[in-house]
Amino acid sequence: MQPELFTGYFGDKHIQGIAVDLEKGYVYCSFTTQLVKLTLDGRLVGSVVGLAAHLGCIAFHTGDGKVYGSLEYKHDAIGKSLVAAIGEDVADGFYAAIFDVDRIDRVGMNAETDGVMTAVFLKEPTDDYNSTGVAPDGSTVPHKYACSGIDGTAVGPMFGAAPDSKPYLMVAYGVYGDTERDDNDHQVICAYDLAELAAYASPLVQRAMHRSGPEKPAGKFFVFTGNTEYGVQNLEYDAAHRAYWMALYCGQKANYPNFSLMAIDASAAPKSGELQGLGETGELLTLAKMGICDAQSDTYGWHFPHGTCGLYAVGDGTYYIARHHRDEQGCAGYIGTYRFDGETPFVRI
DSSP states (O other), X not given: OOSXXXXXXXXXXXXXXXXXXXXXXXXXXXXXXXXXXXXXXXXXXXXXXXXXXEEXXXXXXXXXXXXXXXXXXXXXXXXXXXXXXTOTTOOOEEEEEEEOGGGOOSTTEETTTSSOEEEEEOXXXXXXXXXXXXXTTSOEEESGGGEEEEEEEEEEEOTTSOXXXXXXXXXXXXXXXXXXXXXXXXXXXXXEEHHHHHHHOBOOOTTSOOOOSOSSOSEEEEEEOOOEEEEEEEEEEETTTTEEEEEEEEOOOTTSOOOSEEEEETTSOOEEEEETXXXXXXXXXXXXXXXXXETTTTEEXXXXXXXXXXXXXXXXXXXXXXXXXXXXXXXXXXEEEEEEOSSXXXXXX
């Protein structure tokens, strides 16, 4: 890829995530309601449009050549204006979108009718979104774990497994950042078997949403980060550091450092333990001991300004990171090349 790629303009919705196929020479970008396919030098190849939903972080899987993304249909402050295009009676629901990107060969392909996208219903996060939590005073509050939906996605090995072991689709919850709650200081990640997803994948008819998907994920994990605003925006597996990067919107609770970038130690196996503020146990993940250490919260991370709009790890210590751009022509993105220096932690090449 060139040192900085300009994506071009794609309407009024900002860039949400990127995925890269270095072997075939393509970059994929999520622009909230559409997927865009570009060459590595920025030439537009095609796009998939027609989504009345929030398409967030995306991930490319070299094993099957597909792009996976988080897809949200909901009626909250973020989603209600999107689902209005297909009617207010559409039920809240979250999906793993699966794009057959080899078939994307022109601009404006329809997500429902052109045979380029299927979707799998993700029951676990949908149930948590529709369920309730408990406030510090014991009252009931909407959304278990403060689940606002799903956003971050990554394809990589199971936590604690060998780097070359079976890959899974990792899907991170969005988390409402309500500072009056203390049950929203973990990130929640569900792991899905890719073969199982393929078996359930069906074309999506947005006016008659299917519920084809697994009853439970292959694993459900929690990582204590402190408060965030809408949880993990981008999740990315990095083979160079055996880590899952989490790019976050900063939280607002004063007792936390409110990092915008943190990493999960992918080599550490989950451990059953108490979930702070939740009064229950769960499978806990370990933060990688990289970056700034906040002794009070025992968390590690960085105050890095980019990554929430797209983060791709090449696997050799270099990265592609997207930045949002908006002007009178609409929304676009700049995708730059970076290297890891441990402190920043990413510096432009």
